Amino acid sequence: LLVNNAGGQFPQMALDFKVKGWNAVIDTNLNGTWYMMQSAARQWVDRKTPGSIVNIIADIWRGMPGIAHTCAARAGVAYLSKSVAVEWAPHRIRVNCVAPGVCETSGFVQYPPEGLKTYPGANPMLRVGDAHDIAEAVVYLASPGAKFITGEVLTVDGGEQLWGDPWPPGRPDYFEPKNT
Template identity: 55%
Template sequence: TNLNGTWFMMQIAARRWRDEGQPGNIINIVVNIYRGSMQAAHSVAARAGIVYVSKSVAVEWAPLNIRVNCIAPGAIASNGLRNYPREAAEKFKYANPMHRAGDVWDIAQACAYLGSPAGDFINGETLAVDGGYQMMGEVWAAGEPDYFREGRSVKKTQNKIINGELP
C-alpha cells in the first residue's frame, strides 16, 4: 500500500483543492530512497515510485498552485526503533556522519518548513533529514545478515537467491 495509498491520498487532496480553487501542499514521507535493501525490492520500488510520482504531479499540479514534496528521514529516535533488537537500534546512530539519531522534531520542523510560506517556492523536491546518511552511511547499520556475510562470492549468493534458499 506504500505507493497506492500515497497516490490515492494525493489524488483526493488535489481534486478537492482544485474543485474549491484553493492552493495545496502535499508532503510525503519516504524512507531510505538512496540504496537498495536485501529482500526488500518491492518496498524499495514503492519508495522510488512515491518520489517520482511526487515529482511528476509537482509539475502537473503546479498551475493549480498545488506543491508536492517528499521528506526522506534517516534513523529517527522514535517508536519505530523498537522493531529492532536493542543492539541493532543503537548502531543506527553511527550510520551517519553526525553519529546520532534524529529526533521526531527534526521531521516535524522539516514539514513545518515545507508547509510554511518559507517553502512556497519549493516543489518536486525530496528533503533528506538524515544527518548526512545518504552521503556516507553504513549500508548494514544493524549488521550484515549472516547469509550475506558468509557467501562473499557473488555467485554463491545469487544462486541462493534464485533457488529461494534465503530467509
C-alpha cells in the first residue's frame, strides 16, 4: 500500500504567484506524488505482487479560488491516477484518490481568520470534517472491500461540491453578497 498524503500550498491570489511559489507547490503536490507512485509500482511489478495506491488530492471540482496552484496540481494527480489505473490494472495495481473537503487540521494556522470564517457554512452539513474522516476513506479504498475499485476519486466533503463557498484567503469584497 502507498498512501500519498504529502502536500502543501499557501493562500494567495493567482495574479500574485511568483514562479518559485508556483513551482514549489506543483513539484510537491504533483511531481512528488508521481515519483512515489512510479517507484512503488515498479517494485510491485518487479516482485509480481499486487498493490494499492491512494492519493490524497482536494475537493477540486469547482475550482479553488485563492489556492489555484494546488488545485492545478491536485487535478493533475486525479487524472494521472485515472490514467495509470488503466495502465497498471494488468499488474494488479489499483490506483484511487480521496478528495477531502474542508477538514480541520494543523494546516488551518496557514490561513487568515477571514478565510476560516467561511468554512463552517462551506457544506450542507454546516461543519468541517476531521482527519479521521479522511483516514477512514483511505482505509476503505486500501481494503479488500474495495478490491474492484480503481481509477476513482472518493470525495469526502460533507456535500461541499454541491453547496459551499470556501475562500481560503478570505472572500474578496467583490464577491460578498450585496443587499439590493
